[in-house]
Amino acid sequence: MHDLNFRPKAFLFDLNGTMINDMEYHTLAWYSIMTEDLGAKLDYQSVKKEMYGKNHEVLARVFGKDRFTTEEIERLSIDKEKRYQQGYMPHLALINGLDQFLKRAKNANIPMAIGSAAIPFNIDFVVDGLEIRHYLSAIVSADDVEMSKPDPETFLKAATALNIPPADCLVFEDAPKGVESALNAGMPCIVLTTTHTIEEFEGYPNILTYIEDYNDAKLNTLF
Known part of the structure; x- marks a missing residue:
């Protein structure tokens, strides 16, 4: 798709490989x-x-x-x-540029959530270890859903928690199953190439673009 004319009303982040490169x-x-x-x-x-x-x-x-x-x-x-x-x-650290991206989204009053297959034990390890909880309005973990990705439940619950329609949410993902989950939820997606090659995402029509990290200038169009 590679269309960055989309103006999201919320950002939904996968965690592992998307917010941290782990x-x-x-x-x-x-x-x-x-x-x-x-x-x-x-x-x-x-x-x-x-x-x-x-x-x-x-x-x-x-x-x-x-x-x-x-x-x-x-x-x-x-x-x-x-x-x-x-x-x-x-090695615990946010992916390059994410700290500034979170601050910018917060200042723009764009609500943010984590939608991850990780258990709370690991999410807390990251969120509290990196002191980013204050940026997040909701967290959906493995314990909060019946069906894992690529089922859309994780991202749909995150959108509901933010009170934002799914079509107005932008998902950040690093894995094909996560992109498929976003597609099933009716959400566009930006892919981090931390874990998989671009070729592994062939055929997903909801991908707006690919980035290596959050310093990518293409993200400026989202605000």
């Missing part, structure tokens, strides 16, 4: 658990392909839905998030 650390944590702890015969790239949705969905895709008990899934999920946070903590 997907490598999620993948490393899962890779460690799956291959070292659970004995899966997977390479790094195979694990990376499964990095979407809730933790129990990731485990079900890789090992089958009946492999683990509810208690085992909870334990593995917590262990994974602790490994992720330990690995990423020294």
